[in-house]
Amino acid sequence: MAKRIGLKDIAEALNVSVTTVSRALNNKFDINQETRNAILQKADELNYRPNAYAVSLRKNEYFTIGVILPSIDHYFFSTVLKGIMNKAHQANYLVLIGESNHDLEREKEIIEQFMSHCVTGVIISPSDKTTYGNNLDLLKTRRIPFILVDRPTNDSNHSFVRYDDPNGAFLAVEHLIQQGYKRIGFIKGYDYCVISNARYSGYKKALAKYDIPFDESLVKSCIHIDKPNDGYELSKQMLFVKNRPDAIFCVTDNVASGVYQAAIEYGINVPTELGIVGYSNSQISKHLTPTLSTVEQPGIEMGEQAFAFLQQNIIGGVSRLERTFEARLVIRQSSILQNFK
Amino acid sequence: MAKRIGLKDIAEALNVSVTTVSRALNNKFDINQETRNAILQKADELNYRPNAYAVSLRKNEYFTIGVILPSIDHYFFSTVLKGIMNKAHQANYLVLIGESNHDLEREKEIIEQFMSHCVTGVIISPSDKTTYGNNLDLLKTRRIPFILVDRPTNDSNHSFVRYDDPNGAFLAVEHLIQQGYKRIGFIKGYDYCVISNARYSGYKKALAKYDIPFDESLVKSCIHIDKPNDGYELSKQMLFVKNRPDAIFCVTDNVASGVYQAAIEYGINVPTELGIVGYSNSQISKHLTPTLSTVEQPGIEMGEQAFAFLQQNIIGGVSRLERTFEARLVIRQSSILQNFK
DNA sequence: CGAAATTTCGGAAACGTTTACGATGAATTT
DNA sequence: AAATTCATCGTAAACGTTTCCGAAATTTCG
Structure with missing residues (x-):
């Protein structure tokens, strides 16, 4: 005014x-x-x-990066953002943020807004569909460097920071096997969910390594990967049969929480009668009773790494960078059988 | 490039x-x-x-607002942010975000960065100390309108969006009383935490209404309001005495989760032997066993309201706006005694 | 003391737009 | 046929900076 x-x-x-x-x-x-x-x-x-506008215009240098995330209030993404902002602040970059809500059209709008604001680089966790998509082409034709976070595309020219999802799942299932669980189920996401499929492959790999036959009846797909309800319903289906699984690996902690509910409802003890491992090491995993074993996802570090990569791309003109964060299992109470046998 | x-x-x-x-x-x-x-x-x-920079410079209109939050990966704040961004996107505003981490110096830096970037308004959830502080003066002398979220100052000229914290606490404690709990404890935050004190007053008011004598030994202060550990330690102190409380109201859900741990450790059944009510209706409250009764905080709506206010201030030049969101109790399992008595 | 070097400053152009104003030519009117 | 209108376009200034270049004024040097 x-x-x-x-x-x-x-x-x-x-x-x-x-x-x-x-x-x-x-x-x-x-x-x-x-x-x-x-x-x-x-x-x-x-x-x-x-006036930053006048300065940038005159000097023709815009210390700005854009960040596109599917959802801002999703815990993992909010930690990624935190990591990015930490580093960006140190390097005196302005951070623009867009929330795509997995909507391709919205994602495009955001990218165009970013380009109008002369971002020097973009960090993006693309919506599932973009994985094969063309929104990124907008950036490519403008030669705006970008780093993919958590969800690499199948284009081998892209820089990315990701988590070793298959191995995370492998470690989780191997852990269950080593604890003595025999029939291990998996509650996955829908069929085209990249992340879910990566974890699925780890699940199968672990079974194969220990010569456990793959049983399709032990695998269920849920729609909403971020809420417990599907996990609740699907695990009820799985647990209400004679030859029920004695452990369930879940695609997310939230799904695992749904399994807890079903277990309580059926009077099934966790972990003695049913082992459970989740994925993400989200807030809730520490608060569940028993505490939930899960696969860690170091959001802050991944965000910091993403920014570091972007900076290298901007400054050095380095063409391609990638880092896969090593999977790490957080073993808590929900999967410990050893002491009881 | x-x-x-x-x-x-x-x-x-x-x-x-x-x-x-x-x-x-x-x-x-x-x-x-x-x-x-x-x-x-x-x-x-x-x-x-x-080039948005050239356009803004020439037209002398900068469609940009700034948002300052203490912590970006805190669930409540991330939902507030989501609400703000929803509305801002519709109104074609660019949103700049700063994370203060409750650091006054950092907060000042962010405000200065925002002013350089010609924000037309600011939405801020000030760090505790700012409440009495002068960072806001930077905005005032520039006549940049701002809306306080969740933490109003004691300056009666400021616009704000807040939650009826005292009444939320009042409802929680009244609910416990009506359920038949007799000795109700309170785990609060540190002494100068505005939010904690607001809830403390509601606690006392409820006791007074039902003629329950205030007992200082039933009130404990924790340092970290966002982690369960203090709740765990303090509730152990409270529960390990002869005349222990039969219910505990907690300043946050996270603190409440710590009380759960102590209760489990001591073999105290929730809710029959110990009623618990938390605050925030965060993710974990739905996942705890038994599910946690808590006070709802509608972050998205509060964010949307904050943006609407800011817009009115910007466009209409309206001087002062305020809204207190009505408190609402979410009753779950952790505080239900009625059916057992 | 004159010339050269140094210090300190201002004029003007530029960044990419928008916009007030004037210019040009064609079309219309008288 | 001259005067007027109208449609279409270009020139130039402006937004708030930075920076190149040159101009004074002062100091230093031979």
Whole structure:
């Protein structure tokens, strides 16, 4: 509302030129100490802030990156964002944020908004469909570097930061096997969910390694991977048969929480009668009773790494970078059988 | 990396002036249909995007708001942010985000960055100390409108969106009383935590209404309000005495989760032997066993309301707006005694 | 003391837009 | 046929900076 004050205001107040004021404020060398001090003081007095728009326009450097996430209130993504913002702040970058809600059209809008705002790079966790999609082409034709987070595409030219999802699932299932569980079920996501499929493959690999026959009746697909309800319903189906599984690996912690509910309802003890392992090491996993064993996903570190990669791409012009975070299992109470046998 | 293409590039390619190109792209009237079409086509072909910096600078209108939150990966705040971004997107505003981490110095840096980027308004959930502080003065002297979220200051001129915290606590405690609990404890935050104190007052008010004497030994203060550990330790202290409380109201769900742990450790049944009510209706409250009764905090709605207020302040120049969201109790299993008595 | 070097500053152009204004030519009117 | 209108376009200034270049004023040097 109030008039923005600019270099001109300071200049007029002190009877010097705009150029001189600029020089003083930017610590240039060819300026007298006294005038500089006077200018600094006046600037402070008038509460001057440089207009970032004018500066960027003139210098043609826009210290801005864009971040696109499917959902901002999803715990994992919010930690990724935190990691990005940590590093971005240190490097004096402005961070623009867009929430795609897995909507391709929205994702495109965000990218175009980012391009209008001259982002020098983008970190994106694409919606599932983008994986094969063309929204990224918008960035490519503009040669705007981007880093994929958590969900790499099948294009081998892209830089990405991801988590070793198959191995995370493998470790989870192997752990269950080693604990002595015999019939291990898996509650997955829908068929085209990239993340779910990656974990599915790890599940199968672990079974194969220990010569456990794959039993399709032990695998169920849920629609909503972020809510417990599907896990609840599907595990009820799985547990209400004669030859029921004695352990269930879940595609997310939230799904696992649904399995807890079903177990309680049926009076099935966890972990003695039913082992459970989730995925994400989200907040709830520590709070469930018994505490939930799960696969860790270090969101902050992944975010920080993504920003570091982006910076390398921007500055160094490095073409392709990738990092796969090593999977790590967090063993808690829900999968410990050893002491009871 | 690639050269940005501007109006000039289109103009040169078509042998017209920059002005004409601008006119064509902005749907001005005094332009020939054919040239317009040619320009539109060329712009599309070259993948032109207007430079938002130049536009804003020239038009002197910056459709940007800033949001400052203590923590971005805190569930409640992430939902507030989601609400803000929903509305901001509809209104075509750019959203800048800063994470203060309850650090006053950082908060100031963010505000200055925002001012450099010419935000037309700010939504801020101030760190505790700012409540009495001067960071907001930076905005005031610049006449940049701002809306406080969740944590109003004691300055009666400020616009804010908050939650009726005292009443939320009151409802929680009243509910426990009505269920038949007799000795109701409270685990609060540290002494200067605004939110904690608001809830504390509601606790006391409920006791007073039902003529239950206030017993200081039933009130404990924790440091970390967002983690279960303090709740765990403090409730152990409270439960390990002869005349222990039969219900505990907690300043947050996370603290309540710590009480669960202590109860399990001591073999105390929830809710029959110990009633528990938390605060925030966070993710975990639905997943705990038994499910946790808690006070709802509608983050998305509060965020949307905050943006609506900000917009009114910006557009209409309305001076002061406030809204207190009505408290609502979510009754789950952890506080139900009625059926057992 | 004159010339050269140095210090300190201002003028002007530029970044990519938008917009007020004027210019041009064609079409219409008288 | 001259005068007027109208449609279409270009010129130039402006937004708030930075920076190149040159101009004074001052100092240093031979």
